[in-house]
Amino acid sequence: MSPAKKQSNAEDYMRMYRQMVRIRAFEDNANQLYLSAKMPGLTHMYSGEEAVAVGICEALRTTDKITSTHRGHGHCVAKGAEFKEMFCELLGKEEGYCRGKGGSMHIADQSNGNLGANAIVGGSMGIATGSAFTAKMLGKDDVTVCFFGDGATAQGLMYEVMNMAALWNLPVIYACENNGYSEYTRTDEIAAGSITGRAEAFGIEAFQVDGQDVLAVNDLAQKLAERCRKGEGPFFMELMTYRYHGHHVGDINREYYRSKEEERDWKENRDPIIRFRGWLVEQGIASEDEIEAMNATIKDEAAAAVEYALQAKYPDASEVDMHVFTDVKHALA
Amino acid sequence: MSPAKKQSNAEDYMRMYRQMVRIRAFEDNANQLYLSAKMPGLTHMYSGEEAVAVGICEALRTTDKITSTHRGHGHCVAKGAEFKEMFCELLGKEEGYCRGKGGSMHIADQSNGNLGANAIVGGSMGIATGSAFTAKMLGKDDVTVCFFGDGATAQGLMYEVMNMAALWNLPVIYACENNGYSEYTRTDEIAAGSITGRAEAFGIEAFQVDGQDVLAVNDLAQKLAERCRKGEGPFFMELMTYRYHGHHVGDINREYYRSKEEERDWKENRDPIIRFRGWLVEQGIASEDEIEAMNATIKDEAAAAVEYALQAKYPDASEVDMHVFTDVKHALA
Amino acid sequence: MREITLSQAVNEALAEEMRRDETVFIIGEDVAEAGTPFKVLSGLVEEFGTGRVVDTPIAEPGFMGLAVGAAMTGTRPVVDLMFGDFIYLVMDQLCNQAAKTHYMSGGKLNVPLVLRTNLGATRRSAAQHSQSLHALVAHIPGLKVALPSSAYEAKGLMKTAIRDNNPVVIFEDKLMYNDKAPVPEEEFLIPFGEANIKREGSDITLIGTSSMVQVCEAAADILEKEGISAEVIDPRTIVPLDEEALLKSAKKTSRVIVVDEGHQSYGITGEIAGRINEKAFYHLDAPVLRMGAMDVPVPFTPALEDLTVPTPETVAENARRLMSGEMIHAA
Amino acid sequence: MREITLSQAVNEALAEEMRRDETVFIIGEDVAEAGTPFKVLSGLVEEFGTGRVVDTPIAEPGFMGLAVGAAMTGTRPVVDLMFGDFIYLVMDQLCNQAAKTHYMSGGKLNVPLVLRTNLGATRRSAAQHSQSLHALVAHIPGLKVALPSSAYEAKGLMKTAIRDNNPVVIFEDKLMYNDKAPVPEEEFLIPFGEANIKREGSDITLIGTSSMVQVCEAAADILEKEGISAEVIDPRTIVPLDEEALLKSAKKTSRVIVVDEGHQSYGITGEIAGRINEKAFYHLDAPVLRMGAMDVPVPFTPALEDLTVPTPETVAENARRLMSGEMIHAA
Numbered sequence A, B: 001m002s003p004a005k006k007q008s009n010a011e012d013y014m015r016m017y018r019q020m021v022r023i024r025a026f027e028d029n030a031n032q033l034y035l036s037a038k039m040p041g042l043t044h045m046y047s048g049e050e051a052v053a054v055g056i057c058e059a060l061r062t063t064d065k066i067t068s069t070h071r072g073h074g075h076c077v078a079k080g081a082e083f084k085e086m087f088c089e090l091l092g093k094e095e096g097y098c099r100g101k102g103g104s105m106h107i108a109d110q111s112n113g114n115l116g117a118n119a120i121v122g123g124s125m126g127i128a129t130g131s132a133f134t135a136k137m138l139g140k141d142d143v144t145v146c147f148f149g150d151g152a153t154a155q156g157l158m159y160e161v162m163n164m165a166a167l168w169n170l171p172v173i174y175a176c177e178n179n180g181y182s183e184y185t186r187t188d189e190i191a192a193g194s195i196t197g198r199a200e201a202f203g204i205e206a207f208q209v210d211g212q213d214v215l216a217v218n219d220l221a222q223k224l225a226e227r228c229r230k231g232e233g234p235f236f237m238e239l240m241t242y243r244y245h246g247h248h249v250g251d252i253n254r255e256y257y258r259s260k261e262e263e264r265d266w267k268e269n270r271d272p273i274i275r276f277r278g279w280l281v282e283q284g285i286a287s288e289d290e291i292e293a294m295n296a297t298i299k300d301e302a303a304a305a306v307e308y309a310l311q312a313k314y315p316d317a318s319e320v321d322m323h324v325f326t327d328v329k330h331a332l333a
Numbered sequence C, D: 001m002r003e004i005t006l007s008q009a010v011n012e013a014l015a016e017e018m019r020r021d022e023t024v025f026i027i028g029e030d031v032a033e034a035g036t037p038f039k040v041l042s043g044l045v046e047e048f049g050t051g052r053v054v055d056t057p058i059a060e061p062g063f064m065g066l067a068v069g070a071a072m073t074g075t076r077p078v079v080d081l082m083f084g085d086f087i088y089l090v091m092d093q094l095c096n097q098a099a100k101t102h103y104m105s106g107g108k109l110n111v112p113l114v115l116r117t118n119l120g121a122t123r124r125s126a127a128q129h130s131q132s133l134h135a136l137v138a139h140i141p142g143l144k145v146a147l148p149s150s151a152y153e154a155k156g157l158m159k160t161a162i163r164d165n166n167p168v169v170i171f172e173d174k175l176m177y178n179d180k181a182p183v184p185e186e187e188f189l190i191p192f193g194e195a196n197i198k199r200e201g202s203d204i205t206l207i208g209t210s211s212m213v214q215v216c217e218a219a220a221d222i223l224e225k226e227g228i229s230a231e232v233i234d235p236r237t238i239v240p241l242d243e244e245a246l247l248k249s250a251k252k253t254s255r256v257i258v259v260d261e262g263h264q265s266y267g268i269t270g271e272i273a274g275r276i277n278e279k280a281f282y283h284l285d286a287p288v289l290r291m292g293a294m295d296v297p298v299p300f301t302p303a304l305e306d307l308t309v310p311t312p313e314t315v316a317e318n319a320r321r322l323m324s325g326e327m328i329h330a331a
């Protein structure tokens, strides 16, 4: 990379770093909220996969759309969401992005183009493809990214919508976050053949990329987003990554399906934040002090948002039958 | 082919020829029944595709299973069914294979391993895979063939079950009858990429074969069935073929979606029966006279079966709530 | 007034709304050049092009899901599901996604889509092409459900459905596509949740949906000759349901039969009867009777299929039972 | 008698039937080593191996369809569907294929499979993991539907389901997996279609399904203190439904409330209330009341979720209304 390019991109790099750290901070707090029994229900941690969401979302505009998954906090932060509204949502508070009605598995932030997390594995593949259909039909140059896991590649819906996206050249990028597991099962036990090969069979260009390398992810995402805007979509990305926590926050004893060594190896040798931080310092883009300061600020912001959310109020009982239908104030009145 | 092999196979060849002619005769009569308003509902003609069903089913044993489609008469005949019970079914009579309750789109003949036609496009893909699962689980060496059309490749279910069949090495052959159309739409308008490539992406060996050449089909089917029995399944076959009639018997004016020339070309230059008949005579396996005699006998058998079915009785009204549940004589009693 | 077929009525509704709002599009199998197997959409692709009358592969879950996403981002899809029996294939996208998105997002995301499909047996199409499955979707909060009973309703309800900002499912009766009815040339809409009193009467109320409205009217003709005055009501939409109109009639006549072509058990007649029983109980002279399709898969053979659905004769017969007080002894 | 959890009861039923009949197998997501997220199947893979406790990819329509074909050809699959909300995904294979195959084939093909899944809200799992969708399958002829209300029923009904030669859907309440109840050590089966009178009473009948049986019992406790004697009945299977037992109780007490956790509208309370109204009409002193879950997608926030399902208090409140005759004025 030329020094000139490096300088002009410094701001972008720092934003990427910042967003990765924000995701990690968000998840650490969410996990604590669960462990201290302050959060209703369960949630799925994105820690370890930050370079995927950030590398991709930093290649997108606010008007571009994403669809997310049950493991959706990372996508939500990366696409521009605020801590306060996110924690409020996780705690079921009125100021949450969905007024507390959706919770972690349905968090959405339409102001930043996040069409929502989804508790049906693979459930958003049609939605993402439809969002791309809208862009094409209305002549907008928006791109849509569909995030999903390796496990979701087993859902037939994926092949149905890839076929249509390919036939109609829709501006959609299917982003498969291959973290090696679906729940408690290794990917090779549930996926025959080749994941990228499946997209290619539909005539879709497919790429495998190191999901722990935010620059590699971002580079590819930028190219593909631009090509989508020019009508060359759809595309498929398989991002090799890893989740540090259990399948959900309650999945503590994991040794029956994966070893502690494996977890340690990913955390110590392939952590996306540590790697990128090292690179930033090495390249002279930021000093250790600057980075530490940024980390500290984010930590404080997260803690403040948690505090706010814990104090915030629940929606009023009268909300229970609101928003069943739009244009109808109370469905049961 | 060596003269010795040819002789020892003569009986097989003649049976194949006979079965193809039987299918054609069945369909000609079924079409007439529709046109003369003697048949309730609609039906889908298999004429033109005979080499597919016959080439494959002649490679199977009675205990092997097949699943069929809305265009299922050919599969049913080829797997060993009788005209009488088939026509009775098409006319809704008690002596039909399904006591008149299924009709053309649900004709099944479990005595010969035909698990049934299906009116849901792609609907039998799971069933076929499950039948292969049974064989593996119970340690039988039965093979199951899943027939479906090019249009059905758009259904996600296919990818879901191919994945499982591949992971578990199930003895199933997915036989895609690519007749160039799904209803009124050309295959290239609804199928992106490559059909065999899609199976290959799941690690399944896939073959494309001329579906108008009964020997080529039979040859491949024999090899794959044997390999399935040895635990080397699953496999995928794409059979290039053509339907002579409309999508269903009522689809008479077809020029808006395909030309008369195209239809004429397939009928005159690639008819599976004419081609095979020529080969049989050329190879000295049968004389023109023998073939004509066989054709005439089949024609008479079909006419007699139609006559029988027209006179046969309808099921009694009391049957209406029988067979909702097995072990319950009348569900509504 | 001019008369047009139900098919033409649907076609007109779609064409008018597509002219009025360029974000409306149709998506489904063989909707373009073929105009669907029932030819309901003939001519639309010629006017609106393949960009707005979109032929899909045979992938119902896929195009249903696509429509949900399209609707969430600024268009108004009309999804064409060739047979009502295929609704099972789209249930996840319809009920887990479309129906819940507005609520789950706290009111931020809308899914203004229409799913048009059909219902109705006695077409000799056997068990997988003859079902009337509107009860399944009526049970799911977040979906509106319309059941047009003639060309007039088919047009007016379709136009309302397209303009509605919520997901709406419309079931047309496939045996009625060629039935004609008077339909105004001028534009009109039929609001959801307003039942239509097809015929006034004083002795008994017959509530019918979809093609069962005709059946109830024919039953009323039979009964009239016998001196029994039947009121026939068509709810037109079952979600929202015009409970008030149904209760008013029930209180007036004191006797009610609910007739529907879905399977009787755990279907919509139970809900309608349940509400009337609950809210007009002390006005009723007899229990509300329910008549749905027989609880059997639809048989292919005409000898059996015709037995499975309510007919004018069986409705009239039940009306006589209710009038005679025979029920009292039966109970 | 020893007490075991509902989870253990299901586990025992499966183990016993798998020992008894080697064609029985379990198929679903994370059923083997993980033993499902609810740990219901722990230990089974160790005894029966991965050939009979089969982990699948996340492909519900696929493994449901596979099970149908396996059942047609000589095995007895128990399909494990992790959440009842995913039933939408398997509706086609369940309702178009499994439910209709025996009928469409004129009695020649059988589909002896069990679909075991769950229902129940208030677990803070939001709209796509909290639904109670048994009404959908109860509407489809050809399917039997069981709703165990305790560990005892969970075991006895599961064993019956596995031996049944028809497709059976069992919904377990996921909040009850750790609830204990007395369950005999000796083998037993619970026949389908036989309601259980959980508690005798004379003033009012409370019909409850699944976890609502507990709710009805708690309501009966409250009412007892007020001098109201409530009979609590659990139908145990809704297809087949023990109409006779329900009618008998209704005729005895003259007042009935039906309580279920599915959405109220177009759900199962309408059917049960409809049958009682129709067949016990002249014995009733008040209309049959229906209480289902609120007709809203299940909200995540505890502040709202708890409002959506019937509770002992709301059931008791409605019972008082029925007893007081207040309904007469309301109607």
Ligand SMILES: Cc1ncc(C[n+]2csc(CCOP(=O)(O)OP(=O)(O)O)c2C)c(N)n1
Residues within 6 Å of the ligand: A070, A071, A119, A120, A121, A122, A148, A149, A150, A151, A152, A153, A177, A179, A181, A182, A183, A247, D029, D058, D060, D082, D086, D089
């Ligand atoms: C349709 C459906 N089936 C099953 C589940 C249960 N489930 C939730 S997450 C999950 C695993 C998903 O794996 P993957 O797609 O790889 O995503 P990851 O959790 O690894 O990010 C499963 C089986 C579900 N939510 N939806």
Ligand SMILES: Cc1ncc(C[n+]2csc(CCOP(=O)(O)OP(=O)(O)O)c2C)c(N)n1
Residues within 6 Å of the ligand: B070, B071, B119, B120, B121, B122, B148, B149, B150, B151, B152, B153, B177, B179, B181, B182, B183, B247, C029, C058, C060, C082, C086, C089
């Ligand atoms: C799930 C489903 N969708 C749509 C249909 C309507 N339909 C019946 S046959 C057919 C075309 C099937 O094409 P293909 O699979 O190529 O078989 P072919 O008719 O060419 O033999 C369609 C769309 C159906 N029966 N089932």
Ligand SMILES: [Mg+2]
Residues within 6 Å of the ligand: A149, A150, A151, A177, A178, A179, A180, A181, A182, A183
């Ligand atoms: Mg994963």
Ligand SMILES: [Mg+2]
Residues within 6 Å of the ligand: B149, B150, B151, B177, B178, B179, B180, B181, B182, B183
């Ligand atoms: Mg075809």
